[in-house]
Amino acid sequence: MDPLELIVAGGVLAAGTFAFRFAGPVLKARFTVSPKAEKLMARSAVVLLAALVAVAALTEGHEFAGYARPAGVLVGGVLAWRKAPFALVVVAAAATAALLRLAGVP
Amino acid sequence: MRSIWRTTTRVLGRDLLRDIGLVCLADTIVGISYGAIAVGSGFPIWAPMLLSVLVFAGASQFMFVGIIAAGGSPVAAVAAGLLANARHLPFGFAIGDVLGKRWSSRVVGSHLMIDESVAFALAQRDEERRKAAYWVCGIGLFVCWNVGVLAGAYAGTAISDTDAFGLDAAFPAVLLALVLPSLRDRAARLPVLVGVAVALATTPFLPAGLPVLLALVGVLAGVAAKEPAEREPEGVH
Numbered sequence: 179m180d181p182l183e184l185i186v187a188g189g190v191l192a193a194g195t196f197a198f199r200f201a202g203p204v205l206k207a208r209f210t211v212s213p214k215a216e217k218l219m220a221r222s223a224v225v226l227l228a229a230l231v232a233v234a235a236l237t238e239g240h241e242f243a244g245y246a247r248p249a250g251v252l253v254g255g256v257l258a259w260r261k262a263p264f265a266l267v268v269v270a271a272a273a274t275a276a277l278l279r280l281a282g283v284p
Numbered sequence: 285m286r287s288i289w290r291t292t293t294r295v296l297g298r299d300l301l302r303d304i305g306l307v308c309l310a311d312t313i314v315g316i317s318y319g320a321i322a323v324g325s326g327f328p329i330w331a332p333m334l335l336s337v338l339v340f341a342g343a344s345q346f347m348f349v350g351i352i353a354a355g356g357s358p359v360a361a362v363a364a365g366l367l368a369n370a371r372h373l374p375f376g377f378a379i380g381d382v383l384g385k386r387w388s389s390r391v392v393g394s395h396l397m398i399d400e401s402v403a404f405a406l407a408q409r410d411e412e413r414r415k416a417a418y419w420v421c422g423i424g425l426f427v428c429w430n431v432g433v434l435a436g437a438y439a440g441t442a443i444s445d446t447d448a449f450g451l452d453a454a455f456p457a458v459l460l461a462l463v464l465p466s467l468r469d470r471a472a473r474l475p476v477l478v479g480v481a482v483a484l485a486t487t488p489f490l491p492a493g494l495p496v497l498l499a500l501v502g503v504l505a506g507v508a509a510k511e512p513a514e515r516e517p518e519g520v521h
Contacts, residue, residue: 187352187362188331194362195365195366195372196394198371199372199394200390200391202375202377202379203376203380203381203393203394206376206380221472222377223378224467224472224476225499225502226374227402227406227462228460228463228476228499229482229499230459232480233483233487246450246453247453248453251453251457251460254460254461258460259464268306268458269454271453271454271456272449272454272457274453275447275453
């Protein structure tokens with residue numbers, strides 16, 4: 179691909195991404211936000227992150243990601259729910275998926 | 285600089301700093317693989333580095349590189365990347381306050397807005413910790429991600445398959461661990477359940493990024509479900 183074309187495409191993606199990131203903090207500062215609206219916005223972020231977790235854990239592209247990855251995330255989730263230390267949650271999730279793959283589970 | 289660091293350690297505590305450090309480490313490895321994959325699929329070395337500094341959003345960078353490497357048009361690659369990054373708009377509304385009031389800090393802070401920094405901030409109860417967690421995670425990941433990409437771009441295919449280490453499971457687990465405390469609040473459960481269901485149900489058909497945005501339907505469902513329940517006592521009795 180032509181370098182100039184690549185720079186322009188990357189630049190447009192960067193500018194658009196920055197606009198998404200910048201709009202919230204700037205617009206929010208211009209208005210007084212009620213505590214109720216504040217709560218809804220925080221909840222929206224929680225819902226988005228949860229959806230991201232589900233999609234990232236279970237799917238790859240448009241398809242099922244296989245069993246190893248969701249199994250790892252599930253182990254991490256159970257540990258987190260039982261209030262295990264964060265490091266254990268992350269390492270256990272990765273180790274579960276890695277070991278299952280080593281054992282031949284897709 | 286040193287005093288800023290000292291204040292930060294005092295506010296965040298060692299445990300939280302270690303947690304953020306762990307995520308940075310994992311991100312470095314994914315960065316290495318991203319740099320290696322991009323260069324391996326024919327991009328010049330500066331291309332993945334430019335994207336990492338200026339775009340700084342892993343999933344959209346992988347998509348951008350993947351689409352162009354597969355022969356897709358730059359327009360399609362940009363559109364896919366932007367769709368994947370649109371979630372930063374609602375993120376900004378949720379955590380905009382932690383960026384402070386100065387324009388310089390808003391500009392820099394906005395660029396550091398990624399899933400992990402938002403999740404670490406949301407998981408903190410008080411204002412000061414929220415701010416510190418956001419900035420430390422954002423700056424830490426920015427540095428580690430870019431160092432990783434640089435290393436991967438030069439070292440080539442040293443680490444190309446991060447799935448073998450289970451890193452693809454580690455990232456959802458990171459976000460899950462950070463989001464779980466919010467789910468102890470009952471009012472958040474219905475919106476999250478509906479949102480997750482909508483996102484999963486639409487993932488097979490819609491382009492990446494859109495299903496996650498559609499999860500916001502769950503927030504509306506939460507609002508709609510709550511209001512009749514509040515009015516019920518006077519209506520029924």
